[in-house]
Amino acid sequence: MSGPGSADTAFYRPAEVAAMLRCSVWWVKEQARRRRIPFCWIGGGYLFTAEHVAEIARLFEVRPIQAAIPVVVAERVVRPAPIEPNTAVTQLRARPPRRAPQTGV
Numbered sequence: 418m419s420g421p422g423s424a425d426t427a428f429y430r431p432a433e434v435a436a437m438l439r440c441s442v443w444w445v446k447e448q449a450r451r452r453r454i455p456f457c458w459i460g461g462g463y464l465f466t467a468e469h470v471a472e473i474a475r476l477f478e479v480r481p482i483q484a485a486i487p488v489v490v491a492e493r494v495v496r497p498a499p500i501e502p503n504t505a506v507t508q509l510r511a512r513p514p515r516r517a518p519q520t521g522v
Contacts, residue, residue: 429467431446
């Protein structure tokens with residue numbers, strides 16, 4: 418039997434996964450803690466299989482955008498409301514400079 422969870426499954430620790438993915442151990446543990454990446458919780462620690470590592474790579478894969486396909490960003494354009502001419506505008510003033518430290522001459 419060689420299905421998921423079989424006895425011959427190799428498990429990797431977060432440091433090994435971080436080395437494979439060329440990222441930090443902290444990032445791997447944080448993503449697992451936030452349930453953003455798949456993992457096994459065995460013996461109170463994060464463990465990863467080869468399938469988990471492949472899935473993590475797929476989850477964070479970024480595909481190029483093809484120029485031939487038009488991309489619709491939003492259905493409607495939202496423009497900011499114009500500033501009313503009667504609105505009071507607060508003028509900003511510069512703070513006076515600090516005094517130079519006085520020496521006891």
